[in-house]
Amino acid sequence: MELTLAIAIGVLTGSGVWLVLRPRTYQLVIGLSLLAYAVNLFIFSMGRLRVGAAPVLGPGGAGDPAALADPVPQALVLTAIVIGFATTALLLVVLLVARGLTRNDHVDGREPN
Amino acid sequence: MNRLLPYPLLTAALLLMWLLLTSFSTGQFLVGTAVAIGASRAMAALHPSKPRLRRWQLLPKLLGIVTLDILRSNIAVASIIIRGDRRDRVAGFVAIPLDLRDKTALAVLACIVTSTPGTAWVEYAPESGVLLLHVLDLADEAEWIAVIKNRYEALLMDIFE
Amino acid sequence: MDWTRHLLIVPILLPLITGAALLLIDELRHTLKAFLSIASGVLLLVTAIALMRLADGVVDGGGALSSSYALANWPAPFAIVLVLDRLSALMLALVSTLAVAALVFSTARWDRAGPHFHTLFQFMLMGLGGAFLTGDLFNLFVFFEVTLAASYGLLLHGSGAFRVRAGLHYIAINLAASLLFLIGVSLIYGTAGTLNMADLAVRLPGLSAEDRALLHTGAAILGIAFLVKAGMWPLCFWLPSAYMAAAAPVAAIFVVLTKVGTYVLLRLSLLLFAPEAGATAGFGGTVLLWGGMATILFATSGVLSSQALGRLAGFSVLISSGTLLAAVGIGNTAVVSGALFYLVSSSLSVAAFFLLIELVERTREPAADVLSVTMEAYGDETDEREEHEDQEVGVTVPGALAILSVSFGCVALLLAGLPPLSGFIAKFAMLTGLLNPDGLGSVAEISGRIWLLVAVVILSGLATLVAMMRSGVRIFWAPLEELVPRVVMVEVAPIVALLALCAVLAVWGGPMLSYTEAAARSLHAPSSYIQSVLGTGHPPGGAR
Amino acid sequence: MTAAILLWSVTAAQAMLVAAMGCYAYRVIRGPRAQDRVLCLDAMYVTAMLLVLTIGIRSGSAIYFEAALIIAVLGFVSSIALAKFLMRGEVIE
């Protein structure tokens, strides 16, 4: 399971990096989104993997810290998700506006000659 | 009453939803009522067409028919998939003139038709009331028209109009 | 009840509340918005000065003071803490000074060039305040993001093709850098199990070698994120265009943005990788030193080859960044002290430069400016009622040209590090520190890299002088037609004030340098920082 | 014994659902047309929801229910957006 997730993180990173290095703005958006998934999973994996151990306490606050998944990376991922959402939106709009102003969807605003 | 509870039935349904989601306790009943009223008032702001349920007691009957029909269609479609794409099966479109005009009722019909494997709601012309249906196993076009009109439309018209 | 304790949250809370409250005020009430925003800036400045006094005033045994504020009343390594020391207080004071200047300047026209200027600006101040005060790595990320998000908005403020194109690059690079930040922080958490910087410093020595290697990987990746922000070559190419594209008051406050990266590098490298950290610490220092020098060289070439003033100013930011990074890479108290002085001086002067550029450029091509703005003034009906960008700003003030040219000259001196303004003192302090690490009169072997740095710093000053003179002569001495400076008081005043501050810094260089020296000393003795966060009983370097 | 049967059947069910997702993913990738992609993405959402339910059954905990509910109530929003985009070239007119 750990290996699967590690490979998945690697593949998402690789795909994202590949796209981020491409010339079209849309590729950039998709690439950064893929990278965001990869990074979120990475942060998440820093708490180690636990199955069926959600950090939600039982009635009355019962719960053994050792038996539950690490809640801290989860909280961090939540923040990262929100910020990632915001920045994706921003990047998208900027590329729309850039597309409008430069009439071009190259990341540099002009086609290379 | 109307101002506070523009859609009593909706409010009740939402309250039921709330109680199902949480628990059937007094506290949740109060909270759920507040939430349901708030939600239905928000709905009222949109001024949707207001459906009139004339004979809501027919609803269980409809539900039963539909459940069974869906089960049957599930089996039928599953067997089609298992057997593979055979030559003798003909898929095609059926145009069904509907008399049902209530938008909500039409929506319910759409849900039924679409949720039933093997039939797909494709196009509906509001001015003529004709529904274009796609049927996976179109053995007999007239039979499909009959099924829709008699089994569902009639019942829906009973309930809504 | 000790109310001064809560002073630490003010630099974050005040701009947040101001910014949020401004959202609830109708957009047409410009004056009210500007007034509130500037008032908040001034209050922030007052707070920052109070914090500086607080940080400087009470001295503990180590000769250094820091005090911490645990949010939400949770105990320290678990809660997010704000930590005040001389350095953070200094940075806050710098930010709020620039903020007031930029805000006053913006009231001439920029705050109406698009919606919610003041809110974005306040949020940026909030982000900066948080970044300077926080003692928690992930919280640092959050405030970095607040700062960056606001900077995106401010950079794009006013729109326009050039701005948007530069903004796209700026945003893309910084988004990628933010991802690196996240990777770094989470890797550190994954190996050390904490996010609190002080706690991390305490836990570090107790880690096994393998864990430490992983943690260092995290720290290195984190470092790259900061280096992008600090603008180290080769991660800095976005900076000149972005800063050039930004509206003048925005560029002025952006000057601090690169300093945030440097600040964090300084803070973390001295807290976590103090000399006893061994090989990795040295490695980081080497990278900073050489990277800093490469940055200076690259930026110097940029300064020389810039035709547009904005670009020149952007590269000046890079020179100052490179100088600071190299100084951090050297890392001794004397150099860091000089570097902190340099940080303040160069920030003030580059900010003044950015503000000045707008007036100078307007002087040069009054018509072109208006044209380019009206071309972009497409929008819906609501645009016309509040965006007066195409309005001619300012009136012809007698003597304005003289003020502009004198200001330009002062900026040139400051950037080139020529006397008599603070630019010279700053460079001199750094150079003296480089050559006399243990103070004047002590014998020290000077290594080749230090000589190289001295030479690079001095040469960059010369190149700046050449470039500034070229531009200055072109603009002020060889005008194609009669210069018509159209300026208003609120535009000139901040520039003059910033430059006057540089002069004051030069005259009162002594007290200022003793402050930076104390700041540098306490940075080099992280135990006080750690104790103020975790309480006593946490000796630095001791595993628990 | 019955516990083992349940465990095995849930495991098998999960495998089947994942296989179903694989089939849908194939269509999303291969198309051939945009409507196929959207159709199968929507179906992937539904399958994912079922997977969430099976995970809930397997862990015996009700806390995964919210995720399933969100898919049930809101999952169709993005599909509608995609479908509308196909039909009108514009999501909100």
Next chain:
Amino acid sequence: MTHAENLPAWASLLTAFLVLLGSGLTLLGAIGTLRFRRFFERVHAPTLGTSWGTGAIALASIVCFSALGSRPVVHELLIGVFMIVTTPVTLMLLARAALYRDRTEGNREAPPRSLLRRTHGG
């Protein structure tokens, strides 16, 4: 899955059956999308999953948790209801879009618009 041991046998077996049924139907539907040649046939396939696929698994969940908590836990019903209500929207829009595209591209198999004029019945 320790909780499974607390389940009565009937509940275990019923849950197991329902889960297998639902996932089996869903998988069949998915296979259907691979097998059918035309889009309008493929439209029908996923409904296996959205109808009884969902129904069976939701029922399984209800059975399992009701048996576990020895009280009726029925909130999964909501999932079934919303599934039935929301799925058609996408499918209707998609089918309509596909039809329109077929028509504009002159696809012979696409039913002409004239079918929708009221020619018979009333």
Next chain:
Amino acid sequence: MELSPLLLILILPFVASLAVVLSPGASREPVTWITGLTLLACLIVTLSLYPSVSGGDALRLQIDWIPSLGLNFTLRMDGFAWIFAALVSGIGLLVVMYARYYMSADDPVRRFYLFFLAFTGSMLGVVLSGNLVLLVVFWELTSIFSFLLIGYWQQSQAARDGARMAMTVTGMGGLALLGGVLIVGHIVGSYDLDDALRSGNLIRSHSLYVPALLLILLGTLTKSAQFPFHFWLPNAMAAPTPVSAFLHSATMVKAGVFLMARLWPVLSGTPEWFMILGIAGMTSFVLGAYLAMFQNDLKGLLAYSTISHLGLITLLLSLGSPLAAGAAIFHMLNHATFKASLFMAAGIIDHETGTRDMRRISGLFRYMPITGTLAMVACAAMAGVPLLNGFLSKEMFFAEAVETHADSWLDTAAPYAAVLGSALAVTYSLRLIHSIFLGTPPESFPREPHEPPFWMRFPVMFLVVACLVVGIMPAQTIGPFLHVAVSSVLGGAAPEYSLALWHGFNLPLAMSIVALVAGVLLYRVAGDYLERSERPPLFGRIQGQRIFERVMVAISWRWAHLFEGAFGTNRLQPQMRLLVAVAVAAGAVPLLASGLSFGPLGNGPTDFAFTGLWSVGMICAVAAAYQAKFHRLAALALLGGTGLVTCLTFVWLSAPDLAATQLVVEIVTTVLILLGLRWLPKRSLDVPEPGGWRPRLRRFRDLAIAVVAGLGMTAISYAVMTRTPPDSIAKFFVEKAYSEGGGLNVVNVILVDFRGFDTLGEITVLAVVALTVFALLRRFRPAPDSIERPEQQRIQRSNDEAEPDTEVGATKAEYLYVPSVIMQWMFPVVIVLAAYLFLRGHDAPGGGFAAGVAMAAGFILQYMAAGTVWVEDRLRILPVAWIGGGLLLAAFTGAASMLLGDSFLTSYFRYLELPIVGKVPLASATLFDLGVFGVVVGATVLMLIAIAHQSIRRLRAARLEEERQRWN
């Protein structure tokens, strides 16, 4: 603090310059008087200090500036400084008198006097500095103000270029000097001049002596316009003549030799000193004189002569003998006197005739006999004719030249060079006299010349008289002062020298005679040739100035461009590539150093379903990467697939909150990107992919980077996942979540309580981004190719038009006819869902954020169902108010705890026992979360709706575009 006279001398000019700035009106008189009186006051104060320094002591004043760095405001006046201060203020005063008549009414004189005063103050600062760094400060100030003075007539290209060149060269020298001073400070341990002067042996024996010397001499030689840095000086002649008279006689260029003399006891006496200064001085002396002969511009001649005379001084200083140093100081004074008078005379000639071209002037003596006489006497002093001061110092120079100082070829060459240079000096002096004053006057002058006003002539006269008086009775006039100066430089050990006109017939005298005769002969032979020649036959083509300009252009422009281009880029792709590569490298270094090891936990139980799930996820990701270029929609769908798998992973691995949040975000993001896609017209497939091996190589490199980055992430994440977790802060959170935080969902308690501060920042980010998006889109102008309706709509419209029984827009109305009903009925359901997620958050997955996005999705659904106009007719959402209100609610909830004396964001909770209802949990964190909810709803709706609004604004944009087309 008592105002010390030293301080007074220094600050008077600066204060006066302020007074000049602030003086009212444009009249020239007041500012002239201010300047003159200031200099007079400086002179008087200086003279009055003579008794204090004549005894050999130095006056000192020290004000702490930055003691920790050894930089203090130290003033120090000894005999040498005194004589220079007197010279500077005295000649300054004369120049002001002169300038009073010279400057024209059109010139902005206020600026002139402002710069003049400031320059004088800076020069006095150089002279009086008792701290080496302070000296550098004033040194650079003289460069700066001389730059402003030289460029005073800024409308002239020559003035601008000359000023720039002077500033560049001397500024560079100043920075070198700073470097040298830093090294001296490092060696001595102090920047104090006295300390430095005491440490001569220490410095000369230090390993850093040579670099220090080189740097300091770079400073002084550039300042004194010595070979090879001499070229800036002739170009500085573009300055107004009073400026030249001041800068190039007593001040600017003298600063260099002044400092060399000042540091003479510290630095001199080594072979390096001798060689560098010897070569520079000798070359400047001879070359300057040679080039001076060929100048046709009167001021040019004087400029080269200045180079030559300063070369003489430098040469003298190089010799390392105290006697030579004394001679050098003497010549500094003499040169100042005659050169100042000559410059002023040249200015008078220029003023009267309207030209400085010697070829156009002749026979001027008959028009202005007095001025002519004065100029001829000054020329004679310059040529070293007996009875004039120039002769005396030249004799001393000859005497020193024949001595052997440091047995080398330089020594051997010195006497010959001395005679040669002196002969050339005679020649050019003769040329000046002959060409200008003698001969027949030309047909016409540009202006009819006549004698200038008396007070304009007076300064010249005064100086010429001084030349004569000193030349005739040196011992009685300059003698004592010179003695004080020389002995203060040499540190009390003043050499025995006799200041007399007649020393008997000795070798120096013979050399003088040879030089005089040779010079006269040379002029007889070549006079006409000199008058006709355009440029010197030798070295004429090698013009330092042109070389300098070439080099400057090359280095500071072309090379800089090349360098910036080679080591920088403006394109995003290389930047991204670098960023990724650097990050990978940075991450790899620590691991390569100590090796990457995986932990003991290893790969946990293999779950085939999970592996299968991620096979799907990875395939989707790779496919998205593949499709993103041409099939945007497909890429978006595939991205959605990957996102879905990510959500499932969160469910699978015990993170229900993440799953819920990621899901809602996923949904909204898809809608968002789709909204954006409408404005990205179809990528045309016919843009050819760049072929050839280069793009292929680039792609391969990118692929390699991507693969390496992916492998790296796999490696480190696997390494961490397999390790035993550290003793983390998480334990605390789990233990306290319920007992002290009042919530069962630990993640939510962390978000709203333990780390609520993060959340506060996070919602601020969201708010900021939404506002930015809103602001950007207010100015949005779509590209022309996307202004039109989307293709589908156009087709549907035309179909509607074609169909007989449908109206335009029927298709649109019809296709949503039934679906919109369901979409609307889902609205209240979504609201209930949001409320559920919100209220449940503290105990179960959910919370303000997920609830907010869900709510926003509900709004979006309505927009999709019925269109913008329809919805906004019915709902007023006011997203900005939601954002502002939410932020304020969150902030004030946090701040409320401060009123109770707790830290910001401290949360409180308790159970309330209510009748009927029972126990009700009340947590202040809920209010905070409500703020979060508000911000999220507002921000999300604002972003999506702002994009959606573009479709309405499209029409307007189309109209504008059409107008634009018409205008172009």
